[in-house]
Amino acid sequence: MTSVMNKFAVVDFHSFKNDSSYVVKELSVVNVGDLTSRHFLFKPPGEDKDVKTSDWLTRNIHGLLWDAGDLEYSELRDVVTRNTFNSEYIYCKGEEKSVFL
16 A cells, blocks of 8 residues: 555645736645655745735734745745655646646
8 A cells, every 4th residue: 555655746836927927936745655645835036016916925824934945936936846746646636736847
């Protein structure tokens, strides 16, 4: 059973959304087999184009500040790939997040 469980990862993220794309701020990856959990906070990719929307999300949804972050946004793809590389199945909540990933 453990070898089967090692094939699964759960990914979730909090984001800002501009136009039709996500700007991921916080990313979490759990590898189910060994129950390791990793957490990442990304810097913004550029200037905030919709301050009202980002302020509302910060106050009412996730509490993440637009300017917060430890990692460059350009590292997002590599971080996801590195932390799900050994997973055969990756789960996340929602169709939009699945398509984004």
